[in-house]
Structures are given as C-alpha cells and as structure tokens.
C-alpha cells in the first residue's frame with residue numbers, strides 16, 4: 001500500500017536559491033524535450049519516446065553549467081513527467097475526447113522536482129532532509145514517516161517549500177466493532193450520520209472564507225503588473241494554502257473517527273450526479289472538499305480493513321427511512337421530515353439512514369442484523385446499482 005507524507009521544509013537562503021535554480025533548469029529541460037517531440041512529429045512524422053529522451057540527460061549534465069550539480073534522477077523524472085503528459089494526451093485522443101496537447105510550461109506553471117530512489121539523491125538524516133547538490137535541509141516533522149520511503153517530490157507552493165514522500169506501508173487492520181453507519185453530506189451541518197450524529201462545520205471555516213474574500217478584494221484593487229499586486233497575490237496564495245491545509249486536517253480527523261468507530265461506512269456516490277447536487281452543497285465546507293474526504297475514507301478503509309460502500313444519491317433525502325414513502329414536495333428549507341408512518345427525523349439523518357440501507361441491502365438481502373434493515377427503501381435505480 002502506497003501512502004503519502006508531506007512536510008513543510010525550511011531551506012536556508014542559499015538552499016532556496018539552489019532549489020529555485022533546479023526548478024528552472026528542469027523547466028527548461030521539460031520545454032526542450034517537448035519541443036523536440038513536437039518538431040520531430042510535425043516535420044518528420046516521427047514519435048520520439050521516453051527512452052530516447054532519457055538518453056539526453058547525460059548530454060544535458062555535460063553541457064549545462066547548472067545541470068552538472070543536479071542529480072540525474074531529477075532530470076529523468078522530468079522526462080517521465082513529460083511522457084505521462086503525452087500518454088494522457090494519447091489516451092484522451094483515443095477515447096474521442098478533446099485531447100489538449102501537452103503545453104510548454106511558463107515560470108508560474110512549473111514548481112516541483114523529484115527523486116525516485118531513497119538513499120540515491122535523498123535521505124532523511126536525523127531531523128534534516130539531505131538532498132543531493134543542495135545539502136541538509138531543515139524539516140518540520142509534524143508526524144512520523146511510516147513504512148519504507150520510495151520517492152520524494154520537492155514542491156514550491158505560495159513561496160513555501162514542501163517535501164512529499166511516498167512510502168510503502170503495510171496495512172494495519174483494526175479490530176471489528178460490529179457497527180455500521182451511513183454518512184450524508186449535510187445542508188446545515190457538515191455531515192449527518194445514521195446514528196443521528198451531526199458533525200458541524202468548524203467555526204473557523206466561515207471566518208477563513210470571510211478573510212479570503214477580503215484578501216481577494218485587496219488583490220483586485222491593486223494595479224495589474226505592479227509590485228504591490230504581486231505582494232498581495234502572494235499573501236492571498238499563502239492564506240489560501242493555510243485554509244486548505246486547515247480544512248484537510250479537519251477532514252482527516254473526521255475520516256479517522258469514522259473509520260475507527262465503524263466496520264462499514266456507506267457514503268453517497270456523488271460523482272454519479274454531482275450536477276444535480278452541487279447547488280445544495282454550495283455553502284457547505286464540502287464544496288470542493290467532498291472528493292478529498294471520500295478519497296481519505298477510501299484509503300483509510302483499505303489500510304484498516306474496513307468496508308466503504310458508495311451508493312446512488314438519488315432521492316435519499318426525499319424518501320422516508322421507515323416506510324419508503326417518497327415525499328414529492330420536500331424543499332431545501334425543510335430541515336425536518338415527518339411521515340404518516342410516524343417517522344420524524346432531522347432531514348439529513350433520515351437521508352443518512354437511507355444511504356446505509358442502500359449499502360447493506362444492495363444485493364437484495366440484508367447483510368447485517370438490523371431491526372429496520374428489512375423495510376423496503378431500495379428505489380428502482382438503487383436496485384440496478
């Protein structure tokens with residue numbers, strides 16, 4: 001199992017300069033390789049492949065003054081990245097989609113370089129990260145790295161530097177709890193569970209959004225192309241990064257809690273018709289964060305040997321979770337649902353129960369011994385799922 005670990009790093013001024021220079025050398029090399037492929041194809045109809053370009057690394061290191069100091073793996077990764085861009089282009093073209101030819105990268109669009117073998121170009125050395133040609137860089141190791149380190153990416157984001165490791169980690173199954181849960185993306189709260197628990201948006205979320213708007217306005221008031229605007233943009237980017245990290249941190253904690261508490265977690269497969277659902281989510285913290293949370297749940301479920309089930313989101317809010325009646329006139333302002341069968345529940349909790357029911361009755365029979373699991377709540381489209 002591959003797991004990613006990211007840390008802020010604090011390079012010295014000299015190290016920062018070298019890292020900037022490495023990125024710039026990589027960017028020029030990337031554009032040169034792209035130009036070579038493009039010209040060969042346009043002028044002679046020849047496709048230049050990855051292996052032919054990997055051979056250019058030696059030549060680059062012999063001719064480019066700065067490249068001599070950079071580890072050859074760094075340039076090999078540039079070639080691989082470009083090749084991936086071409087593979088994606090071919091795939092899209094083959095699938096009949098609008099392909100989008102790989103693009104030349106401007107300075108704003110190139111901000112990382114990588115290493116591919118631990119101990120060969122990079123190494124964690126106590127509290128520092130040793131990088132070939134750059135030296136020992138201080139890191140903020142806010143959580144321990146697990147497993148066997150495979151690769152490393154150095155990234156520049158909003159003027160800060162990060163080290164992202166990928167590691168091979170052995171799964172660590174959690175002991176069974178005998179509990180199952182359905183999770184619904186809430187309208188007024190962040191999430192609602194079938195146990196009746198409402199997970200709220202943290203208070204800082206709205207505060208952060210308000211401050212982002214202020215910073216955004218500040219940027220738009222500055223003159224285009226001026227130094228002041230560039231400064232304001234950097235402040236905005238930094239704050240944006242901060243807000244994103246804060247939100248991800250929170251969603252990670254939510255995912256960890258759900259995984260530790262339940263053997264099976266049912267969520268909506270929002271990609272199926274996110275067009276329909278999106279406006280419901282506009283005000284929610286999950287607007288844009290849902291994909292992240294669903295991915296974290298998926299990864300953590302694999303790691304802990306839990307079951308994550310995605311079900312169709314159709315009518316989960318509109319259906320009575322007790323008798324299966326479908327309410328026709330339920331609007332977004334209805335926060336509470338009641339039914340003739342005496343069901344009376346928070347709207348999001350009712351939906352969460354329906355999501356759980358769909359997950360555990362998905363093969364036509366209840367897979368869990370739950371008192372209400374036999375009540376029909378499987379709509380036609382779910383039965384087909």
Ligand SMILES: [Zn+2]
Pocket residue numbers: 320321322323324325339340341342343
């Ligand atoms: Zn009912």
